[in-house]
Amino acid sequence: MTDQMYRIALASRPEGAPTAENFSYEAAQIPTPGAGEVLVRVHYMSLDPYMRGRMDDAKSYAAPVPVGGTMEAGAVGEVIASQSPHFKPGDFAFGMFGWATHGCLPASHLRKLDPAQAPITTALGVLGMPGFTGWHGLTEYGKPKAGETLVVAAATGPVGSMVGQVARLAGLRTVGIAGGADKCELATGRFGFDACLDHRAYENARDLRTALKQECPDGIDIYFENVGGKVLEAVMPLMNPFGRIPICGMIAWYNAGGLGAGARDQGLTAPGLWRNILVNFLSVNGFIISNHFDRFPQFLQEVAPKVLGGEIAYLEDIAEGLENAPATFISMLGGGNVGKQIVKVI
Amino acid sequence: MTDQMYRIALASRPEGAPTAENFSYEAAQIPTPGAGEVLVRVHYMSLDPYMRGRMDDAKSYAAPVPVGGTMEAGAVGEVIASQSPHFKPGDFAFGMFGWATHGCLPASHLRKLDPAQAPITTALGVLGMPGFTGWHGLTEYGKPKAGETLVVAAATGPVGSMVGQVARLAGLRTVGIAGGADKCELATGRFGFDACLDHRAYENARDLRTALKQECPDGIDIYFENVGGKVLEAVMPLMNPFGRIPICGMIAWYNAGGLGAGARDQGLTAPGLWRNILVNFLSVNGFIISNHFDRFPQFLQEVAPKVLGGEIAYLEDIAEGLENAPATFISMLGGGNVGKQIVKVI
Incomplete structure (x- = not known):
């Protein structure tokens, strides 16, 4: 196992529609989890329209991504190291790992997933x-x-x-x-x-x-x-x-x-x-x-059975490779996706 | 008692701010109440900003006043004839009598007022x-x-x-x-x-x-x-x-x-x-x-005691004479009033 990971940073702020030049694909060192933290190897990351807002330097409901910072994203993957009693290697988790192959977050910021219950990608879309x-x-x-x-x-x-x-x-x-x-x-x-x-x-x-x-x-x-x-x-x-x-x-x-x-x-x-x-x-x-995650358990309780039972359909559009995330994102902003846009990272 | 009354009609639709020419002061015959109807001699009428909207020929939440029709207004006055068991001459009532010296409406459209409880003008403003x-x-x-x-x-x-x-x-x-x-x-x-x-x-x-x-x-x-x-x-x-x-x-x-x-x-x-x-x-x-008159009793119950007790203050701006209603209305739209704009009709 190499200690190298990759991430996509905001290279510059877009004027109008983002272009490939606004992003940079960079190597970085895989972080070592501190006390209470969990290291995850990302399998799938989410691309969502709200991320366009994070690229602007404007007061919004969330802080902008700083130039040079990793683009923000929810993602799912497998725990490969843990300093928390709540997670062990082999567990699957959702977290805001960003546009990256690996992410390290406090256990309290992660949600454990059961791949036997539902495909982990659903945690990015229909059940996310x-x-x-x-x-x-x-x-x-x-x-x-x-x-x-x-x-x-x-x-x-x-x-x-x-x-x-x-x-x-x-x-x-x-x-x-x-x-x-x-x-x-x-x-x-x-x-x-x-x-x-x-x-x-x-x-x-x-x-x-x-x-x-x-x-x-x-x-x-x-x-x-x-x-x-x-x-x-x-x-x-x-x-x-x-x-x-x-x-x-x-x-x-x-x-x-x-x-x-x-x-x-x-x-x-x-x-x-x-x-x-x-x-x-x-x-x-x-x-x-x-602001409303207090209702998330109720959502899962009501909706997950209907998704798993086929009463509520879903559709995923899975692009391959972290390096293709910028082009996929740009295309998605123009409606190029069909269904929930996801990037397969691993 | 003469059988003559006066009303102010919409003479033409304004373009921009209304002018005196958009209104006409007209004589008419005092109507005779039919079964269930009540005839009221208006003492005070209300002028409100919403009336500006009624002068336009545009779909809104209420039908426009037709050209030639009496301008709409809430007003208070004394019953002078009644074909309803619920009202007798000498009673005071609020109703949508319009910009006019007299109005005739079904008893179900009127609200009886007790002048001993509160000045009848309050039914046009603070308690209206x-x-x-x-x-x-x-x-x-x-x-x-x-x-x-x-x-x-x-x-x-x-x-x-x-x-x-x-x-x-x-x-x-x-x-x-x-x-x-x-x-x-x-x-x-x-x-x-x-x-x-x-x-x-x-x-x-x-x-x-x-x-x-x-x-x-x-x-x-x-x-x-x-x-x-x-x-x-x-x-x-x-x-x-x-x-x-x-x-x-x-x-x-x-x-x-x-x-x-x-x-x-x-x-x-x-x-x-x-x-x-x-x-x-x-x-x-x-x-x-x-749309919300179901809450009116609760409003009166909560607010009237505070008004009568002086805890909630109010202020009325009373102009004299029906014939001055147009000029008063035009002035009010420009903020010329101080407090609730009322016209003393009698």
Whole structure:
């Protein structure tokens, strides 16, 4: 066993869409775990849209990754050394190990996984942060009621597909939005959406809205917001009185920097948004899932049996090799993934 | 007794700020109450910012006033004829009688008032729709907690002054915003705000924000939204994580038409607003008080004793004469009133 590991650092901050030059692939020494710490050999790491926000030097809900620092990521792998009584070599664990082949963290920061129960990759998607985000946002702020209509974009992604399926099981009409005909087929097929619209097929928000209106004859009661931009513009006038909008992200604006703060949007004005919230008595709630981990056990208890029983489907898009993480990430920001984006590291 | 009454009709729809030409003062015949109806001689009528929205021909939460129709208003007066067992001549009642000297409505649309309990004008302000709006919005969506900081604009108006006082009694630090030094003195004096800023003293949102920051050293937990515009722009970056924004109005944008839909705002972008909701985990709730009259008895039970006991102060600005209602209304939209704007009709 060599004592060499590899990591991907933030080489420079992107202006607009990230490029390969913003990342650097670097060798480093494998750390030695201190008291209470656990060393893990990463098998799979997660790529998620929120990471784009961490690349900006803007006050957000989390500190930015410093230039030269390892890119942040959740990952799963095998314990190879432990200074904690709670973990032993051969155990599997989830932790925020970053874009790296190895990670060393206090045992209290890790979650033990049982590979016999569920594939360890599910801890990155359907039974991890993204699935939990969809379930929590929908149940806590969306307050779904049977017979209502829900719209969610990125419908085949790990958040959108969870939202759609939990809503369908609760008796809602579910309308997805996705990029491309193939993804729309996945949404209505594998994920059981009642309908799915390809946003790329509509030149502007107005045309998308016309199509949405047909698929939502009774209006929209819940819009689960994860994209912003054209979809938000299309959806807003269709919201029903007393509608709910949980906001977990707005990927369409991230490349403008500052997690969207720098974005301009032709079709949406602040007074128009604000007015819509007022006149339709909307409830709009922003959230980040890391504030709500007290509900994680309830999530697993409710959702894991349905995933393992096949009632809730999931889909993973697994790229190979840590060195390909930057290209995969850049592609994902443009919708190049199909399902939960994961990188196989080992 | 003559059978002549007077009313003010919407003569034409305003473009921008309303002018005298948008209104017409007209004579009409006093109606005769039908079965179950009650005829009231109006003593006082209410002028409220929401009426500006009713003048536009735009889909809103209420139907627009038709051109030629009587302007909408809540009013209080004396019953002069009744075809209902629930009212007799000499009773006092509140109802939506409009901008008029007389009104005839079904008894079920009226609320009986006891002039011995409280001045009947209070049914238009502190113990009527505006006070109820402040109390409901604050308690239901603001969720005030002792030690937190609240900001509200139009701090000497009937909504803002209720919000500030209920919040202060709940143990919050209360910071008002008002137009002019006199109103600020009223806010901190009569209404007990901890501080009040004169928005006219600050050229732009940035300067107002700097001043607000000083008065809100621990940030803002609740922003009770009734104005939009420069105040919203100043407040938004100061919101604390998990902050709450009840929205009952946005008067700064109303004159742009469509209850603000047509407004443009240099300082605020839709992506910027949306991002702020996300990264600070804000809860933003639009509401119109007419959906919540089930809580009105609770409001009266909690608040009326405090008003009658002097614990909650109120202030009325009473103009004389129905014919002066348009000029008074136009002035009020520009902040010309001091306290709840009422018109003495009789």
